[in-house]
Amino acid sequence: MSTNAFNRRRFIKVSxxxxxxMLLTFDLLNGCKPAVSDVVTLPKEWYQLNGYLKIGDNGLxxxxxxxxxIGQNVKTSMPMMVAEELDVDWKDVMVEQAAxxxxxxxxxxxxxxxxxISASWEAMRTxxxxxxxxxxxxxxxxxxxxxxxxxxxxxxxxxxxxxKSAGYGVFxxxxxxxxxxxxxxxxxxxxxxxxxxxxxxxxxxxxxxGQPLFGLDYKEEGMLIAMIVHPGAFGQQLKESDISGVKTxxxxxxxFFVDVxxxxxxxxxSDVAAFPKLLAIVGKSTWQxxxxxxxxxxxxxxxxxxxxxxxxxxxxxxxxxxxGPENTAMHKxxxxxxxxxxxxxxxxxGDPEAVFKKAATIIERSYSCPFLAxxxxxxxxxxxxxxxxSAILTGPVQTPSFLEKTISDRLGLPLDKVEVKMTRMGGGxxxxxxxxxxxxxxxxxxxxKAPVKLIYTREDDMTNGVYRPAxxxxxxxxxxxxxxxxxxxxxxxxxxxxxxxxxxxPAGAIEHYLAEEWDIPTNISVGAFRAPxxxxxxxxxxxxxxxxxxxMGKDPIQFRLELCEKAKSKPVGKDNDYEIDRYAGVLKLxxxxxxxxxxxxxGVARGVASYFCHRSYxxxxxxxxMKNNKPVIEKVTTAVDCGIVVNPDAATNLxxxxxxxxxxxxxxxxxxxxxxxxxxxxxxGYKLIRYSEAPKKIETHxxxxxxxxxxMGEPSGPPAIGALANALYxxxxxxxxxxxxxx
Amino acid sequence: xxxxxLHINGKQQQVDADPSTPVLWVLRDNLNLVGTKxxxxxxxxxxxxxxxxxxATRSCVLPVSAIGSKKITTIEGLSEKxxxxxxxxxMEKDVPQCGYCQAGQxxxxxxLLKKNANPSDEEIESTMSGNLCRCGxxxxxxxxxxxxxxxx
Ligand code: FES
Ligand code: FES
Numbered sequence: 001m002s003t004n005a006f007n008r009r010r011f012i013k014v015s016x017x018x019x020x021x022m023l024l025t026f027d028l029l030n031g032c033k034p035a036v037s038d039v040v041t042l043p044k045e046w047y048q049l050n051g052y053l054k055i056g057d058n059g060l061x062x063x064x065x066x067x068x069x070i071g072q073n074v075k076t077s078m079p080m081m082v083a084e085e086l087d088v089d090w091k092d093v094m095v096e097q098a099a100x101x102x103x104x105x106x107x108x109x110x111x112x113x114x115x116x117i118s119a120s121w122e123a124m125r126t127x128x129x130x131x132x133x134x135x136x137x138x139x140x141x142x143x144x145x146x147x148x149x150x151x152x153x154x155x156x157x158x159x160x161x162x163x164k165s166a167g168y169g170v171f172x173x174x175x176x177x178x179x180x181x182x183x184x185x186x187x188x189x190x191x192x193x194x195x196x197x198x199x200x201x202x203x204x205x206x207x208x209x210g211q212p213l214f215g216l217d218y219k220e221e222g223m224l225i226a227m228i229v230h231p232g233a234f235g236q237q238l239k240e241s242d243i244s245g246v247k248t249x250x251x252x253x254x255x256f257f258v259d260v261x262x263x264x265x266x267x268x269x270s271d272v273a274a275f276p277k278l279l280a281i282v283g284k285s286t287w288q289x290x291x292x293x294x295x296x297x298x299x300x301x302x303x304x305x306x307x308x309x310x311x312x313x314x315x316x317x318x319x320x321x322x323x324g325p326e327n328t329a330m331h332k333x334x335x336x337x338x339x340x341x342x343x344x345x346x347x348x349x350g351d352p353e354a355v356f357k358k359a360a361t362i363i364e365r366s367y368s369c370p371f372l373a374x375x376x377x378x379x380x381x382x383x384x385x386x387x388x389x390s391a392i393l394t395g396p397v398q399t400p401s402f403l404e405k406t407i408s409d410r411l412g413l414p415l416d417k418v419e420v421k422m423t424r425m426g427g428g429x430x431x432x433x434x435x436x437x438x439x440x441x442x443x444x445x446x447x448x449k450a451p452v453k454l455i456y457t458r459e460d461d462m463t464n465g466v467y468r469p470a471x472x473x474x475x476x477x478x479x480x481x482x483x484x485x486x487x488x489x490x491x492x493x494x495x496x497x498x499x500x501x502x503x504x505x506p507a508g509a510i511e512h513y514l515a516e517e518w519d520i521p522t523n524i525s526v527g528a529f530r531a532p533x534x535x536x537x538x539x540x541x542x543x544x545x546x547x548x549x550x551x552m553g554k555d556p557i558q559f560r561l562e563l564c565e566k567a568k569s570k571p572v573g574k575d576n577d578y579e580i581d582r583y584a585g586v587l588k589l590x591x592x593x594x595x596x597x598x599x600x601x602x603g604v605a606r607g608v609a610s611y612f613c614h615r616s617y618x619x620x621x622x623x624x625x626m627k628n629n630k631p632v633i634e635k636v637t638t639a640v641d642c643g644i645v646v647n648p649d650a651a652t653n654l655x656x657x658x659x660x661x662x663x664x665x666x667x668x669x670x671x672x673x674x675x676x677x678x679x680x681x682x683x684x685g686y687k688l689i690r691y692s693e694a695p696k697k698i699e700t701h702x703x704x705x706x707x708x709x710x711x712m713g714e715p716s717g718p719p720a721i722g723a724l725a726n727a728l729y730x731x732x733x734x735x736x737x738x739x740x741x742x743x
Numbered sequence: 744x745x746x747x748x749l750h751i752n753g754k755q756q757q758v759d760a761d762p763s764t765p766v767l768w769v770l771r772d773n774l775n776l777v778g779t780k781x782x783x784x785x786x787x788x789x790x791x792x793x794x795x796x797x798x799a800t801r802s803c804v805l806p807v808s809a810i811g812s813k814k815i816t817t818i819e820g821l822s823e824k825x826x827x828x829x830x831x832x833x834m835e836k837d838v839p840q841c842g843y844c845q846a847g848q849x850x851x852x853x854x855l856l857k858k859n860a861n862p863s864d865e866e867i868e869s870t871m872s873g874n875l876c877r878c879g880x881x882x883x884x885x886x887x888x889x890x891x892x893x894x895x
Contacts, residue, residue, distance in 0.1 A: 070841060071839075071840035071841025071842065071843075071878050072840070073840070198837075200834065200837045201837055201839060201842075203839075203842065204833075204834045204837060204839065205825050205834060207839045207842035207845055207846075208818075208825055208830040208833045208834055208839070208845060208846075208849060209778070209818065209819070209821075209822075209825035209830065210776075210777075210778020210779070210817065210818030210819050210846045211778065212777045212778075213842070214780075214842075214843060216777070216780070216781065217777040219775070219777075225772075250744075250761065285760075285764075285768065285772045285773075286768045286771070286772050287760075287761065287763075287764045287765065287768040287772070288761070290784075291761075291763075375877055376841075376843075376877060377780070377782050377788065377790055377841065377843040377844045377875065377876070377877045377878075378780070378782075378841070378843045379781070379782075424841070424842065425841060426780070426841050426842070426843025426844075427841045427843060427877050427878060428841075429877075455781075457784060458782065458783045458784060458785075649837060650837070653837065653840060653880065653883065654840065656879060656880075656882050656883075657840055657878045657879035657880060658879070659879070660879030660881060660882075661877075661878075661879045664879070682783055682784075682785055682787065683782075683783045683785070683787035683788050683875065684785060684787050688875055688877065689879070690872045690873075690875060690881075691868060691871040691872045691874070691876075691881045691884065691885075692868045692869070692871075692872040694879065694881035694882070695882070697882070698882055
């Protein structure tokens with residue numbers, strides 16, 4: 001057993017809450033009755049033992065889910081970690097979305113970087129163990145027996161020698177009055193009974209019956225509907241003009257220009273927004289506002305170039321915004337030329353330049369990918385009710401605490417007068433890390449002096465930026481006469497950032513290694529995505545390794561494992577950012593499970609790829625057949641090492657989703673520009689993968705592991721692109737270098 | 744503005760709306776039935792799927808004036824207690840990730856199974872391809888439809 005100190009500051013004041021009815025008011029949205037309340041009796045009293053849990057006098061448990069739910073299943077998987085240490089029966093557990101509380105929930109209530117489970121692994125389990133210890137102590141005091149002799153299981157306390165036993169509910173009140181223990185013991189992996197078992201989505205029933213869970217579903221009495229009009233082109237800004245015609249349209253209450261982000265407002269990293277000034281149209285019903293919006297012709301003018309410093313998690317980053325309209329053709333040209341004046345060496349081992357000079361063969365290949373829109377199925381939206389001295393916002397955002405801070409700054413309200421409430425999100429994928437739509441809703445509500453819900457149309461959503469950047473990479477390898485790999489060179493960049501992770505595999509496995517990167521500024525706003533850079537760079541690198549293996553006459557898995565062996569026995573450099581045994585582990589597992597090496601069925605072509613990102617390791621084998629010049633993905637075999645898997649079936653779902661997501665975007669999706677205007681505005685022009693194109697079968701295997709959980713939402717995506725590209729080569733004899741492969 | 748008498752989820756409902764208003768917004772704004780989702784507004788994603796006389800229909804492009812006496816079913820009216828075979832199969836296979844597309848997926852699947860209790864893989868594929876799932880739950884949608892079909 002390990003012991004763990006629980007910081008007392010993390011607990012809110014121990015107090016008994018009001019009666020059972022209180023529970024329902026905790027839910028943000030009306031109609032969100034906890035699923036289990038149909039079959040269990042709600043308690044008369046709830047006792048809050050710490051910020052993560054309440055115990056009812058009848059033994060019912062409420063666990064708080066601190067982080068925003070974007071479909072990554074944290075609302076089920078994170079409370080499972082508390083329940084494990086609390087020793088309760090999962091069927092007695094209800095889950096609530098916790099309120100935003102930076103003192104209570106550490107490290108941060110955020111959804112991003114595949115971080116939720118791993119970052120809260122200690123805190124969530126310690127919360128459960130601490131409460132359990134307090135219940136044991138309460139029973140020990142009452143029964144007058146040593147606390148160490150008390151056992152817990154399934155929400156029951158028992159003492160063998162005296163034959164005494166009682167449910168948690170009996171001692172919840174007494175426990176809530178005890179001091180919080182400084183140190184508690186946590187279970188060993190072998191003692192887990194909930195972690196590592198599949199538990200269904202706690203909101204499953206509400207989702208399939210259409211209950212109001214999402215931001216777009218949120219309503220309040222007297223609420224108005226607001227929509228925005230933006231300039232339509234990047235590099236342009238709105239010019240105030242006569243909009244009186246809009247104001248007289250049916251159902252329209254008002255229309256006005258808003259400075260969402262005035263020049264003097266210091267923006268946070270989460271305030272990415274290409275269009276700081278907007279036209280707002282406010283009305284009584286969604287359709288009426290949509291109709292009015294269609295009639296508006298706004299005037300625009302070119303933006304001025306700017307260069308600003310922005311604080312991104314403590315580092316000052318220079319944000320350059322050039323003026324002028326941008327085009328996709330120009331982007332491609334610029335990326336192919338690279339940016340010599342903005343190129344820097346990020347890693348160099350040995351003497352790669354000299355080795356390349358005397359190489360017998362040099363293989364050089366270049367890869368590219370376009371800008372992508374996140375296309376969350378639920379378009380951006382937010383509810384805001386701004387009053388004289390306070391603001392309440394409700395909606396879907398991955399960074400609620402950052403939004404709170406920006407609202408406070410923008411409205412000039414003290415932070416404690418601003419409240420951001422989280423709803424379930426109809427997808428995130430990084431788009432909702434950037435909460436400008438929340439700020440827009442607040443500014444509009446302030447002007448209207450009324451509660452307002454801001455809704456983006458799909459067109460607003462798709463043309464508003466914060467895209468996944470466009471990337472480009474050139475790989476070179478130097479071989480000797482005997483086809484031995486001597487040196488490796490990667491030079492990668494993008495608009496406006498580089499996708500390179502210079503210290504990832506195969507760095508460390510090759511004696512002479514050079515990694516360079518460059519960037520090209522743009523006025524198109526960009527942001528995170530589901531594995532934004534890794535999706536591209538894994539596809540490129542893994543395709544290149546495949547080509548290299550072929551040139552060297554090696555089996556692609558064997559070739560990678562030989563590199564692993566080198567990185568392990570004689571690692572080059574000291575900053576290698578991976579655990580080589582785990583990397584090799586998923587390759588071996590996928591080799592075994594996919595039947596690699598045995599002949600594939602007639603017509604089936606196979607490709608393999610592996611990658612490490614977000615602290616986890618994934619390898620795939622993709623089987624395809626060609627039909628009408630397009631691949632049908634017959635099967636994906638996946639091997640994942642993400643440490644301990646908290647909720648295996650949910651993790652499998654997430655991994656399947658990441659594979660489908662990555663393959664879909666690599667095959668079909670792109671945002672392109674003509675004079676700063678996005679050419680794709682809705683799902684007619686922007687193609688997302690559909691049911692008929694998705695893999696027919698995905699088989700997911702997790703490596704057995706006792707390592708603390710690592711990332712899960714993103715790592716399965718990136719290598720799927722490489723494996724697909726390599727299978728496409730086998731099927732067609734043609735290499736696929738530029739995404740989208742079938743755009 | 745005009746008044747419409749609509750037959751929705753087994754009840755007669757009166758709404759005042761502009762005749763061009765899509766049924767999607769009548770449901771969401773006027774009747775507070777928000778289970779039917781907005782995804783694209785141009786019949787490309789299927790998030791807004793409802794049944795009009797048992798036929799899966801995209802409510803975002805269906806003007807309220809076109810309904811007449813036809814019967815509308817939304818996700819809220821598919822069953823009393825989330826116990827329609829398709830809903831049960833969706834829970835059993837734990838299909839949803841974010842869940843936003845799933846009401847539309849379920850309505851499309853339920854209409855398909857009503858027409859044909861034992862659809863072929865090709866029929867499932869051509870029917871379900873009109874519903875986007877950005878989270879990529881297509882594997883599970885397939886499994887859940889098979890489970891639901893087997894239970895009918
Ligand atoms: S909202 Fe109707 S099909 Fe997309
Ligand atoms: S579950 Fe998220 S869009 Fe389908």
